[in-house]
Amino acid sequence: MTPFRFLHTSDLHLGKRFGQMPEEARADLQQARQQTIATLARMAQEQGVGHVLIAGDMFDTETPSERVQRQALAAMGAATDLHWWMIPGNHDSAAAETLWAGMESHAADNTHLLMQPEPVEMTPGVHLLPAPCRHRFAGQDLTQWMDDYETPAGDLRIGLAHGGVLDFGSDEADGEVISPNRASSARLDYLALGDWHGAFTLNDRSRYSGTPEADRFKHAGRGQCLLVELTGAGQLPDVTTLETGAYHWQEQILQLTPASDVVAQLQALLPTRRAEWHHHLMRLKAEGWVTAPQRLALDEAVAQVAPEFCHFALEKSGLRSEHQVSDLDLIATNGALRAAAEDLMGAAEDARQAQGERDIASAALNRLFAYAQESSSSAEGEA
Structure with missing residues (x-):
């Protein structure tokens, strides 16, 4: 089959206030964060990929301003050659019904809001298995359903989830708990994870992308995303780090x-x-x-x-x-x-x-x- 390539990102935290920073630095960081959608679109176009996966926490809170929401949707809609696939994270969980209803009403056709743990076929032969956060603290492994979902032999299986894993932890106390063996037990070719703001490789098929615009000293350097290439079902993914952050x-x-x-x-x-x-x-x-x-x-x-x-x-x-x-x-x-x-x-x-x-x-x-x-x-x- 033709290799399937996409960008994996997470934790954009649009609307983050940076309240501990001085006023001038705070304004600079907020502006840079709002530009991450355009940066990701440019990166995708430069790499010749047609899909961007956002593994939760698109927004910093469940009540981002209308301005933050609409500008993000406009930037995604403007990249007409891309498809954006996103799940709610713990900061912007599906419990924020007003937020996601408003997003749905203004989203362009290329922007896919995955609000239920239901598989979608991104393109023929490529199945995306999302695990959206229903509440800020669900207290359970929302990826477990992936084990029982069957796909045709030879098709690609990609998981999309947000939260910490049992032997690693989370950037958010009491965050979701995901089995570190989920990629294996669910026969995933790749598990795109979000929540940890620094890039982290859990295993050959499971990775945290980190945030595209760094926001704390804990995760040093600039923000980044991951370019993922899947050459066939059961084959190990080829993953390349792309630097995206301005700061x-x-x-x-x-x-x-x-x-x-x-x-x-x-x-x-x-x-x-x-x-x-x-x-x-x-x-x-x-x-x-x-x-x-x-x-x-x-x-x-x-x-x-x-x-x-x-x-x-x-x-x-x-x-x-x-x-x-x-x-x-x-x-x-x-x-x-x-x-x-x-x-x-x-x-x-x-x-x-x-x-x-x-x-x-x-x-x-x-x-x-x-x-x-x-x-x-x-x-x-x-x-």
Whole structure:
């Protein structure tokens, strides 16, 4: 038979608000997410495939705005040479009757909403077995029915489902539970899974595509989809990863010591192409021990590069300070300010105190050092 090729994607989460992000980054990420349909259509056309399978969570909630719904449907309808096949996920389950009724009333002929666990023939000899999420938490394996469905010998069988598997887990607590052996027991040539936002190969015939536009540091890199080719019933699928995301998410560990060149180490972790920093989200976790001058240098270096990123976060909860007498001299050599600095240094190094109290004293001393350096720089500038 002629090989059957399609794109497998999931977890578009259109309408996601990104409420934990600053306003400007939030707007950028929302806009990129709304463009994923057009990106997938372009990818499908470039690869010469006529079908896109969406394994649940097209929308982030069961109540996406009318604007989000209609723009998504318009983008799918505009790709007249493609067929879109989608199931409700746990975020936009079939229980959201108003959502899916509205989608049905405005969907183009090439957009197929699979609301029941009933097989459909995508094209002659290719059967799609969908397992739509009926409720947000169904508490059962919705793919089990696939085992008992018979198809003509030699026809292809493709499963489409959303949820975690028994030995892997889910990106959503209490999500659906799918047997890791479903592809085998249901004689599927391929099982297209959704829910996990990063790509994951469960076995030779079962894969999570990941989201086409990354949305968290947990799944680093850019979003992607999968190009799947089935050459015949019983043959292993040929799967190729296609990068689709506009934004790259990255978390890095910056391990420091009092001997570190903190600026050089920071720069070594930055993406190589500076012109693309605006499409990067970076979370930098600083760990180890540093002196007050090093800490100040790190803060200043981050402040220099952060505005060029879509989002840049520096986490210093794992970073401790090593205080030296020479640091105190940079605050004040005598007087009340020096006495206050010495008291804070003593408290920060007092092993009899709880670690939390020592951390507070250390943070206060670091702040005092930074203020002293700012005041010194201002005075020099005025002079």
